[in-house]
Amino acid sequence: MTRVWNFAAGPAALPAEVLQQAAEEMLDWRGAGVGVMEMSHRSKEFVSIAEQAEADLRELMAIPANYRVLFMQGGAIAENAIIPMNLMGEEKRADYVVTGSWSVKSQKEARKYGEVNIAATSEASGYTTVPPMSEWKLSARPSYLFTCTNETIGGVEYPFEPDLARIGRAEVPVVADVSSHILSRPFDVTKYGLLFGGAQKNIGPAGLTIVIVRDDLLGRAAPFCPTAFDYRTVADNGSMYNTPPTYAIYIAGLVFQWLKRKGGVAGIEAQNIAKAELLYGFLDDCPFYENRIDPACRSRMNVPFFLKDESLNDRFLAGAKDAGLVQLKGHKSVGGMRASIYNAMPLEGVQALVDYMRDFALRHG
Template identity: 65%
Template structure:
């Protein structure tokens, strides 16, 4: 079966091998007589799935031992509240606003912090740039500094995480890595907490991953629900409440798939990063030489995962999307808040899919000339 190429921003494409394994194990996981969705989350069968998933994620992302990996629920939207309920200590928190998701995070945090300070914003560039770190107005004594390290809607990515200590801040860095998790390595020496919904690069919707430094646990506000208190979740091995068992299982299969990926001498996340750089270059190189399409994001912060682009003549948008669907290229319509088109090329998107999109775009341009 030749499946179409799915460019959805999330929920997004899942590696075909992962889907095939899940289908084969749907009715009977490893001879247990149960499907994963039917298992007790406290039974030995599921505990083995959970433990393997956590260990594989720690290995893939090289997560240090002094960080806890939590499997939670609620997605990035919920974390916009859960993070300040755990880390703000009702004090000042800083935000670098580079697009829609960091905007949402700052707005939500204002309900729990004494001040959600916008230390820098790219609003003047219509969120096509990242403000230089030297220009950030960081607060003295901030409880944390928040960035969205890849903006899914605006297509802006921090290719290097900021060094807050070099900027004179002792605050921990919080990153929303929902849309680039497992696509590149993470410098954990610069991070206090990372969170992300699984539905872009890891699996189906329903699972949220939080990776938090141990010294940041135990400071939840009184208003924080017990199920969202990071220390409670960590102390109970992500089993304080019934976790999203199917999402954890699917994530675990994806982690195993990631570990099998190679590019030359590279493997795992390093291989995926090299592959993702090549995919993004293929697409951007074509768009940049075209007078028919345009990507407006500054070249030094273009996302490797989410690429918004526009037809110069937007009256042709409907024809473009209809032709793309006929060509087996799905979910290319841009987010309603910005319009245009968007190609999300997460880990599960092979370079052949990006090449097929470029070929279609070139053909459409020639036919419309």
């Protein structure tokens, strides 16, 4: 069997080296006599796996000691509720910057728990850009400011890191959904109160959600917050108040070690820049295709594009599949095509996509 080039937005491709190692350890993890899926989450073997995974993530992202790393469940969608339950506090007010489908969903969910102020939105542009911080209008005393720094569906990525000190509001914690570009580029964790993301794009299998939260934001959960979702409880119990997604944590740990071998976040960012430049460069030069995102805000991870003649969409997808290029259909809410080129996608895969797109345009243009 030949593996295809998988451009899925999530669950997404994993590094072949990681999959091979997991296969080798499936029945017997390093002499334990059982595989990781069969281990007690409180066994010394699994505790060592979880501790190493956290240590490697801290190293990769330069996470300061006053931040907790939580291994949770429910995905980023569940965090849309868990965050306001933990952080809205007595004020019951939060600010949201809305830049696409995911931040729209996030602010709608937060309204169940308190008042939401839209500090900025790019709706007028069709969510094709990120409003500059100079246009953000924060409320008087928000509990936090929410951002989605890479919109997986729309293909919009923040060209800057939110730094509220620049607009005189350093006291407001910034929350960021980084699901689809975590570990693809450096983040200054100290600029955020909380970062979170589902693992199924750049980290591992679906089922694991990573939350990186500053110590001073713990212990604020509303009385009605389920105990298993209270960040203080999760932190105090080392992410093992309930049984965590053990196998997903194990795979994430292997991915972290793979990233370290690749030169860490700086090393993988250089590869991601090269891949994005290759694909966007072709899209800009070929009139057969169109990318509608503000060039300053184009995502390196999720590249949406449209055929100028959309009656050819099905033919394009069928031909791509025959060429070993899969999961290129755009999200149903926006249509067109989308190539997700996460960390595990090598430059060779992007080149194969560009070669196919060029040939298709020559044959049908």
